[in-house]
Amino acid sequence: MLEQPLFGRRLKQLRTERGLSQAALAGEGMSTGYLSRLESGARQPTARAVEHLSAQLGVDASAFAEAVTDSLTRSLAIAASADSDENLVEVQRALDAGGGQDPLLRWQALWMVAQWRRRRGEHKQEGEALEELVRLGDELGLPELRSRSLTQLARCLRACGEIPRAAEAASEAHRLAREHRLPVADVAASLLALVSVESEAGRLSEARAHADELTALTEGRTDTLWAEALWTAAAVRVRQGDLTSAQKLLDRALAGFGSAENLSLWTRLRVAAARLHLQKAPPELDVAESYVEQAETSLAFVGIPALGQEVNALKAEIAFEGGRFADARTLLDRVRGADPNMTYRNRVRLDILDSRLLIIEGDEEEGLERMRRLAEQAQAASNIDLAADIWRLLAETLARSRGTSRS
Template sequence: MTVVNQPEFGQRLRQLRLERGIKQTELAGGPVSASYISRLEMGNRLPSPAALSYLADKLGVPSEALTTCAPSKGAEAGPGGVGAGGADDPHSARSLLLAEAATALRDGDTARVIELLEPQLDRAEAAAPFGWHWHLLWTLAEAYGRRQELPARVRVLRTMLDTSAIWPDAAAVRAGILADLSADERALGHLPAALEAGEQAVAAARGAGAPEQARALMAVAAAETELGAVRLADKRVPELLALADATTPRTAAQIYWTCAGVRSRQGRAEESDRLMLKALAILDSRDDLLAWARLRMAASALRLRSGRTDDVRGWIKEARRAVDLVGGPGQSAALLSLTAWLLWIERDYRAAIAAADQAEETGLLAFHDGLRNRLLRSRCLLRIGSEAEARTQMRSVAMQAEDSGYLDLATEAWKSLASALDGAQTEGDRRIGAPRGGNLTGETDMTPLEGALLDATRLDETQWAGTPLDGPRPSAREGVVRGVNGSGGSGRRPEGPAARD
């Protein structure tokens, strides 16, 4: 039986390919694609027996030439000596380190992975072989991702991006890194950076395979949707759907999920639901249990967004079982937030507040999800009579969302605040006959912005009871936006393509 070790196999494959002056695209064929060869050379994959046989034949060498590295100087030093791979052999020490980190990652001990590899980053750049350094970066990024430590993961991904610049024929790999980077920046609330990385991913994926193109398009469409540039995201949908049949079930399910999100933001709830159900049907839990769970969480969010609760409780229950087996604390936090959303629609406000608080306390919600979770909590507070705390939290969410470029969510939060202020003012009028926006002496406790919001729209607070956070907007939306922009709100549009939407 042939034993294949990475990153040694990838280093040897690249060496033999370059010696023959062959590009990855020229070597591709049969059971391997150019992007697959890139991943092999970078140490991210192990070759299948069919791929190993094909590559050996194409390169004109026996399979053993790919699975056996050339001996280093001093190889005859004898057992335990430097050349024999003893403890003083840098190559041997590096291989042992990566092997231990890979075992820890497989066992779920991500803290151990970080402990082993993080100190190696600086010295690896200066002295280590390229393949070993790349494999270290990939393993470290995976560990940070599983722990939901996104700032650290973004740092490692950007290092991978810089490192890949010296690697020939690495466009497909760069597209994948950029797509991951876009998703992480979006989760952190860095929308301009997410959009930039997504657009770069699309450019890098041109000429690559369908999976790479799909990942890039999904990344940029998600960033555009979050920025409110839904018309731009809509243009990606036909291209994405055309790629679905040429990808794996997991990628196809992600495509339908992404397109469902765009359609939901357009208010096309039926089409969104149809696409999401197609995503659920195409992926089997045995293929990827965590992706299967995340699809159920996404389907629940889209149903709740349209004001429907059918199937949602069952999907959340199924997702929770899967997350308990293979997920992490980040997925558990997202499930708590979804549960709070469901309880809000069911008008169990105190239970919704408790679930939202648990989700918030983890500190692991994505930036947008965290804002939405706090907005939901503030609406529940309003329903149980905690008006002052509710208004304070609504104001905070609205300002954070606007400053970060989430204009749809900012509008939603400003409307909730205007509704709360209007409800409080109406109650005050009934009790003491106070002037609009003030007390008996005519003095107001509202900020100028809040006063403008109240002048822009007189929303009945009951319009919001039990409605989804991102559901159909009341007709006063444009008035609220004009009130925000005309009274001290930033009124900023995001730079770049989103500004033209």
């Protein structure tokens, strides 16, 4: 017996495989409206409809009863049991082929592909998958899927420097998680995204309030969510200039979160700690270098090129602050020569360091102009925090350069 919604999905698959529009398939013997309702599963097919569609498609009626075990189902099952680049490439190909795929199955495949793209630092492709995830979540009407896809989209948009859109997505994800009483993990994930975006937008009072909500929500845990909450709350305090409180929060995460739990996060926490000590006045270079050395021990096992590039870029910044300008230039050129696939903020950090080195190396006018452009671009993108950082670093670099030249 031909039951819905399997019949509708199989019908759509057969039609799209042949490149037919609904109007072309319906022909003169059926209305496109009726065909559309058949494909959506809203109408049960009659014997006459099946006969007409079989003739139009050039298949036997039994073709509609075949199990829809398409390439997406197969590739997704294989990827789920062995998460490798090769298997995920096949999942992406099956997604690109389309053709009558079950919406929930497609959502699952897109989620897997988006996570894969994120790990590889391919933010543009990740964003494309996440945009479709959001649309599918809306169509399916499941608040869990809607909140999760919006949270990940917000994180991706932030990584790409699209702060206003990221804030909109994170706010909606948080609203859905709260309104539908979703699990703590969903509420916390939405808050992680929201706090980060609010901080970069310069909305520090809102970010602090949400960060406090986040740490209270995850209190008593020792998992990835807890460590990320402490890290995020620390980042807000850094931007508020409260480095002492930031260090206390980060130290708790560093002490209580083991590498066996999540090696990538364990490494990132050490990168964050190195950067915090680098921002102190005066910079605590020995401590920063110690954390960088710890982070480097895990890079070969993490397998995330962008993270390795971030660590090398941080080493260049430490060399600059230590007055080893030639070393800083060598390290910076090495990172750039690897064609860095980094977040928007980290790419800008490379440009900032390049501009600061130009000033120190004697090309003050060019370095000054570049940093002005970077600050204006960050301001235009609503990345207020980054713009403020650039102006601060420009002032410090000019003072350092002119002080050195006078001496």
